[in-house]
Amino acid sequence: xxxxxxxxxxxxxxxxxSALILLGAMLLMLPISSNGGMGFIDALFTATSSxxxxxxxxKDTATYFxxxxxxxxxxxxxxxxMGVVTMAVLAAIIxxxxxxxxxxxIMQNSISAPKIGGIIKLTGFIVKVSLSIEFLGxxxxxxxxxxxxxxxxxxxxxxxxxxxxxxxxFDIIDKKQPFSSFCEYSTEPVINVTFMLLIIIGGIGFMxxxxxxxxxxxxxxxxxxxxxxxxxxxxxxxxxAIFFFLFEFADLPTVxxxxxxxxxxxxxxxxxxxTVSFDKLSDSGKLIMIAIMLVGGAPGSTAGGMKVTTVAVMxxxxxxxxxxxxxxxxxxxxxxxxxxxxxxxxxxLYLTLFVTGAVVISMxxxxxxxxxxxxxxxxxxTVGLTVGITSSLSAISKIILIALMFLGRVGGLTIVFxxxxxxxxxxxxxxxxxxxxx
Numbered sequence: 382x383x384x385x386x387x388x389x390x391x392x393x394x395x396x397x398x399s400a401l402i403l404l405g406a407m408l409l410m411l412p413i414s415s416n417g418g419m420g421f422i423d424a425l426f427t428a429t430s431s432x433x434x435x436x437x438x439x440k441d442t443a444t445y446f447x448x449x450x451x452x453x454x455x456x457x458x459x460x461x462x463m464g465v466v467t468m469a470v471l472a473a474i475i476x477x478x479x480x481x482x483x484x485x486x487i488m489q490n491s492i493s494a495p496k497i498g499g500i501i502k503l504t505g506f507i508v509k510v511s512l513s514i515e516f517l518g519x520x521x522x523x524x525x526x527x528x529x530x531x532x533x534x535x536x537x538x539x540x541x542x543x544x545x546x547x548x549x550x551f552d553i554i555d556k557k558q559p560f561s562s563f564c565e566y567s568t569e570p571v572i573n574v575t576f577m578l579l580i581i582i583g584g585i586g587f588m589x590x591x592x593x594x595x596x597x598x599x600x601x602x603x604x605x606x607x608x609x610x611x612x613x614x615x616x617x618x619x620x621x622a623i624f625f626f627l628f629e630f631a632d633l634p635t636v637x638x639x640x641x642x643x644x645x646x647x648x649x650x651x652x653x654x655x656t657v658s659f660d661k662l663s664d665s666g667k668l669i670m671i672a673i674m675l676v677g678g679a680p681g682s683t684a685g686g687m688k689v690t691t692v693a694v695m696x697x698x699x700x701x702x703x704x705x706x707x708x709x710x711x712x713x714x715x716x717x718x719x720x721x722x723x724x725x726x727x728x729x730l731y732l733t734l735f736v737t738g739a740v741v742i743s744m745x746x747x748x749x750x751x752x753x754x755x756x757x758x759x760x761x762x763t764v765g766l767t768v769g770i771t772s773s774l775s776a777i778s779k780i781i782l783i784a785l786m787f788l789g790r791v792g793g794l795t796i797v798f799x800x801x802x803x804x805x806x807x808x809x810x811x812x813x814x815x816x817x818x819x
Contacts, residue, residue: 398461398791402428405457414450415440422776429783431457433790434683436550436653436765437756437782439772443553451553455540461790462547462583462683463511467504506594507587511546514582518542521575525566530554545579547683550653550765567656568637573644580652581618585610586679605714606690610679613689614650621673622646629666630657649673651684653765660769667755667768674762675731685763685789687731694724735761738785742778746770760785 405428410419419427423439430437431454440446442454460468485500519535519542526534526541537554544551552562566572592607600608625642633641641657648654649670662670677686697709698721709716738761739753746753752768759766760782774782 395791398432398787401432401457401460402787404428405432405453408453409446409450411449413447414453415446417445422779426779426783427454428457429786430765431549431551432461433763433786434458434462434547434549434651434685435760435763435786435789436544437760437767437771437786438551438765439774439779442551443555446553451540454551455543458547458549458551459543462543462549463507467507503587503591506591510590514579515539515542515546518546518575518579521571525569525571541576542579545576545652545654546583548580548583548650548652548678548685548763550648552654562655564656564658567644568640573640573656576652576654577644577647580647580650580654581614584650584652584678584682584684585614586682588681589679605712605716606680608712609690609693613676613693614679617650617673617676617689618643618646621649621669624669625666629662632661633657645670646673648766649764651677651686651762651764653759655766659766662768664751667751670766671754671758674758674764674766675735677762677764685761687727687762691724691727694721695728698724731761734785734788738781742774742781745777746774756782757785761789763789 402425406421406424408414409424409427410421412418419440426437426439429435442451446454519538522538522542523535526537528534530537540551540553543549550562554563563572563576586606588604589607589610592603596602603611622643622645625645626638630638630641644654644656651674659667675687676692677688678684680688680690693711694709694716697711697716701707701709708718709721735754735757738757739750742748742757743750743753748770752770755766755768756770758764763786771782
């Protein structure tokens with residue numbers, strides 16, 4: 382009983398990701414993994430970025446790593462994107478082992494499922510859909526990549542389909558300039574459309590897929606979470622795209638400007654690819670990107686961030702105050718106070734950590750604070766976009782980013798509940814007294 386309590390769902394997720402990262406770091410330190418060898422900090426950074434599907438890199442993935450190293454990175458992206466617990470349950474199912482109630486509860490928490498019933502069937506659905514979408518994405522990407530690189534394009538297609546669907550942001554195409562991501566393909570329709578679809582599908586969450594499968598286009602029958610996820614995702618894709626088109630990338634031709642604006646807006650869903658350099662971004666543009674990166678994708682998805690549902694719940698709570706209502710409401714449903722408390726805790730935790738990390742890095746590295754805020758928001762939201770300072774950071778700054786990437790993927794409340802909250806929920810109520818706010 383004590384062992385079962387010790388290995389709570391939160392601690393299981395933390396230990397699972399920690400083990401994956403350490404194993405990946407050891408593999409990346411092997412001579413056969415890279416062309417120049419890797420120290421422990423750089424290997425740990427790369428393994429964390431891969432397992433936590435971030436995409437921040439200290440070495441150019443395309444040129445520095447061997448085929449073996451790239452395969453290790455891809456496998457970590459796949460396991461990290463679908464979830465360590467999901468992959469462990471899948472292995473147990475394949476081996477014919479019995480899945481107990483405790484394992485089912487852990488699985489429920491790891492994918493943000495509303496109930497424990499049918500969780501094994503849902504796991505199978507998640508794996509089948511994930512692999513099917515990645516296969517279709519790879520098939521589509523084969524056309525432009527094979528046209529440019531011959532048979533090697535098949536490998537490029539598979540790797541980037543996995544990376545895009547898992548919102549990882551790693552790329553392995555040899556380019557004229559390192560770290561330039563997909564800048565050479567900024568107007569290539571197949572690559573742009575395929576990447577954007579993979580990123581969005583991976584980022585809307587497994588439970589939203591389940592609603593789409595069960596209810597098709599009967600939107601009224603969707604759960605409140607799915608309605609919120611789809612609505613906020615659409616808003617956060619198109620509104621920033623309009624902003625970028627109107628106020629950024631003004632030196633680009635109109636058609637290219639449309640593609641670039643839309644792609645950058647989508648990749649901020651925590652994907653981490655880019656089709657244009659951020660060197661000329663205004664501070665306003667960087668702040669918009671920082672805000673959207675922090676929001677991230679949906680719960681139980683391959684995306685990171687504080688989650689679209691968190692921000693939506695905070696918005697609904699604020700609107701309930703403006704409208705003088707006793708509770709927050711959305712789509713004809715009342716949102717429980719416990720959900721609002723969790724959202725406020727996550728919101729505060731993410732803002733505190735991302736700002737604190739940026740201030741420390743700025744002081745240590747003597748870099749502009751806005752650039753450091755961009756890096757820390759990219760790390761904690763597991764995005765992977767950068768203004769070009771990651772590879773030149775000192776060991777202390779890299780360790781800060783490693784911690785932020787890990788927390789961003791595992792979840793802030795998961796770590797808090799695993800380390801601080803060991804007992805039952807406190808139901809005691811103290812005497813109530815009002816204080817004035819605002």
